[in-house]
Amino acid sequence: MDFEYLLFLRGDVYERLVENTADRGKFDPIKVDWSDAEQLSNLIHQRVISAVPEGKEEDAWNALNPVMNDKRTAIEVMIGASLMRPRFLIDLAEKALSIAVNRGHPVITVADVKAALEKHSLYLVTDFGLEVRDVSGLSENIFYDFIGEGQRLTPEQVTEIVRRRASDLKPNEIVDLLLWYGFLGTPDARGRPVFIYNRDYDYKRLEAERDRLGEALVYYVNAAFLEGLRD
Numbered sequence: 096m097d098f099e100y101l102l103f104l105r106g107d108v109y110e111r112l113v114e115n116t117a118d119r120g121k122f123d124p125i126k127v128d129w130s131d132a133e134q135l136s137n138l139i140h141q142r143v144i145s146a147v148p149e150g151k152e153e154d155a156w157n158a159l160n161p162v163m164n165d166k167r168t169a170i171e172v173m174i175g176a177s178l179m180r181p182r183f184l185i186d187l188a189e190k191a192l193s194i195a196v197n198r199g200h201p202v203i204t205v206a207d208v209k210a211a212l213e214k215h216s217l218y219l220v221t222d223f224g225l226e227v228r229d230v231s232g233l234s235e236n237i238f239y240d241f242i243g244e245g246q247r248l249t250p251e252q253v254t255e256i257v258r259r260r261a262s263d264l265k266p267n268e269i270v271d272l273l274l275w276y277g278f279l280g281t282p283d284a285r286g287r288p289v290f291i292y293n294r295d296y297d298y299k300r301l302e303a304e305r306d307r308l309g310e311a312l313v314y315y316v317n318a319a320f321l322e323g324l325r326d
Contacts, residue, residue, distance in 0.1 A: 106296065111230055130295045132174045135184055139170055142185070158202040159188065169208045176212055176319040178219075178277045179292035187215050213322045220323035231272050234260055238278065241316060243326040248314045253279070270314075274301060280315045281305045288315035 103109040106126060113122065129135055143159055144152035160169050169191065177184040190211035195203040224235035240256050248256075250270075257269040264272070273279040275298055280290040283304070294300045305312060316324070 110298075126296075129179050129181055130292050132171070132179075135174050135177070135179065135181060136170050138181055139184060139188055159192065161203060161205055161208065163205055163208065169203065169205075172208065172212070176215060178290075178317070178319060183215070186218075187211055190214055216320055216322035216324075218323075219320050227272070227276055231276075232262075233264065233269060233272060234262065236260070237269070237273070238320065238324070241320075242324045244316070244324070246316045246318065246321055248316065250312055250314065253314050271302075274298070274305075278317055278320060280317060281308065282311075282313060282315070288317075290317060 109124065139159075140156060143155050147155040162168055163172050165172075170188075173184055173187045173191070177187060191203050191208050194210050195207040198207065200207060220238045224238050227233050227237065228235040237257070237260055240259055244252070244256060253270055254266045257266045257273075260269070262269060270279065274281075275291060277290045277292055280288040280293075281301065281304060283289045289301070289304070291298060291301055294304075
């Protein structure tokens with residue numbers, strides 16, 4: 096049976112393309128979004144064990160995955176900093192491995208992982224801004240405006256920050272895009288930060304939760320960016 100299809104490698108490009116068209120909602124896309132931490136952990140695990148001799152799989156995995164100071168494994172911490180993007184997670188694991196090798200360590204240490212997370216945070220603030228610009232039209236320097244502002248911000252503080260950046264977009268539109276890209280999050284019922292990937296990339300769900308907060312609304316800057324935003 097012949098059929099026609101269009102493949103998008105990035106869901107954000109697809110969403111931006113059809114968002115304001117009359118065909119929105121008429122398509123039935125098959126999405127391969129990564130919102131499950133266990134999926135991402137298995138992704139790295141399979142890459143590691145496929146590259147070692149039989150019988151050495153567990154040793155290789157443990158060498159890459161030390162237990163951190165907060166009792167989480169290194170992979171769990173890296174997944175939390177990856178914005179649930181496989182490419183970011185793979186890059187983080189490669190950074191940690193490279194740092195360990197260059198430091199002469201036989202296995203990846205907690206310090207190696209922390210150094211990789213710091214480098215990754217700086218990458219997010221710089222190069223990730225270019226991706227945001229290419230898709231949304233926002234300035235690639237938008238993240239720099241949050242340097243030194245902290246993690247927990249009121250709506251008024253966020254509006255004032257984004258207003259500094261000259262843009263064709265209104266401040267509320269910029270805030271919406273920052274939510275959409277996972278840079279900003281909102282609190283859940285327990286007051287914990289929730290980002291778009293925690294809601295299966297359902298922006299309307301995240302937006303509805305935000306609206307229900309009313310005067311209790313605050314925004315959280317994603318912890319993955321914080322090291323790169325320090326004064």
